[in-house]
Structure formats: C-alpha cells, structure tokens
Amino acid sequence: MNSSFTPTQKAELPVWLRQDMRSNHAGETGAVYIYRGILSVSKDEQVRTFAQEHLATEETHLELISNELPVCHHSVFLPLWKLAGYLTGAIPSLFGSNAVYATIDAVETFVGEHYLEQIDRLKAEASYPELRTLLGKCRDDEIDHRDEARDAQSVGRNPFLRGWCWLVGAGSKYAVMLARWR
Ligand SMILES: [Fe+2]
Numbered sequence: 001m002n003s004s005f006t007p008t009q010k011a012e013l014p015v016w017l018r019q020d021m022r023s024n025h026a027g028e029t030g031a032v033y034i035y036r037g038i039l040s041v042s043k044d045e046q047v048r049t050f051a052q053e054h055l056a057t058e059e060t061h062l063e064l065i066s067n068e069l070p071v072c073h074h075s076v077f078l079p080l081w082k083l084a085g086y087l088t089g090a091i092p093s094l095f096g097s098n099a100v101y102a103t104i105d106a107v108e109t110f111v112g113e114h115y116l117e118q119i120d121r122l123k124a125e126a127s128y129p130e131l132r133t134l135l136g137k138c139r140d141d142e143i144d145h146r147d148e149a150r151d152a153q154s155v156g157r158n159p160f161l162r163g164w165c166w167l168v169g170a171g172s173k174y175a176v177m178l179a180r181w182r
C-alpha cells in the first residue's frame with residue numbers, strides 16, 4: 001500500500017476527522033474482503049465479473065484512504081473487519097446470485113449514507129476540501145455499485161434474505177462505531 005504521506009501533515013487531522021477516516025479505512029478494507037469472499041465461493045460467471053470489477057474499485061478506494069491515514073491510526077480491529085467482510089461476501093455466495101446482489105445493495109446503501117454524512121459535515125465546516133473531493137469520488141462509486149446490485153436482483157427477497165440484509169446493515173453500523181473508537 002502506498003504510504004507516501006507526510007506524517008506532520010496527517011498529524012494535523014482533528015480527532016473527529018481521524019475517527020471518520022479510521023472508519024473509512026476499516027470499511028474499505030472490509031469491502032475488499034467482501035469481494036474476495038464472493039470470488040472464493042461463487043462460480044456464477046456474472047457474479048464473478050461483477051465482483052472482480054468492484055474489487056478493483058475497492059482496492060483503489062483503500063489505497064486512496066490509506067494515503068490519508070498513517071498506519072498508527074488504523075483500526076486495531078482490522079483482522080475482524082477482514083473476517084467480517086469475507087463472511088459478508090462468502091455466505092450469500094452459497095445461496096446464489098440474488099443473495100449476493102441483495103447483500104451488496106445493503107452494504108453500499110449503508111456506505112453511501114456513511115460517506116454522505118461526512119461530506120455534509122466537511123461542507124458545513126468548510127474544511128479539508130481535498131478530503132471532501134476524495135470522499136465524494138468514493139461515494140459516487142459506492143452509489144454505482146449499489147445501483148448495479150439493485151438492478152441485477154432478479155427476484156424479490158424472501159424473509160431470510162431480508163433478515164440477512166438487515167443484519168448486514170446493522171452490523172455495518174456497529175462496525176463503524178467500533179472503528180471510530182479504535
Ligand atoms: Fe469503497
């Protein structure tokens with residue numbers, strides 16, 4: 001991962017913004033592992049193409065966010081975010097393409113809102129315009145991912161899938177809280 005940042009510049013991030021960026025770094029790490037999880041299980045060609053394309057985008061996001069956050073400020077729970085991401089991709093892949101697309105829809109819906117809150121705050125504070133641009137770029141991609149997943153769902157969600165998607169959304173919320181903390 002590129003680490004060509006200047007530590008003094010990054011040390012200037014206020015605590016609240018560092019917490020946001022730590023949650024973003026944790027989230028993009030999880031996102032990379034979601035797609036790795038899908039690719040390790042799914043044999044569906046359409047799903048695999050979808051996951052490979054999204055994986056490349058998420059790796060770019062992770063690199064961009066990593067460049068803004070010194071390693072010493074990464075979440076101490078990174079192994080957990082990797083495992084949770086992997087399972088979030090691998091488990092629905094056992095149940096077919098519709099479950100995968102519904103899961104990605106749920107994840108990206110959450111992430112789109114998560115980024116929008118931060119973009120709005122940076123806008124209100126009129127600070128860190130470069131970070132705002134970066135988060136805006138990531139958010140645009142997440143919204144594309146969400147829409148692509150939504151369009152690809154061919155059948156409605158059964159109660160199990162609805163429950164799973166609720167769990168994914170709730171889990172993402174608690175993961176952000178934990179990653180913001182440490
Ligand atoms: Fe992302």
Ligand SMILES: [Fe+2]
Pocket residue numbers: 031054058108141142145
């Ligand atoms: Fe995404």
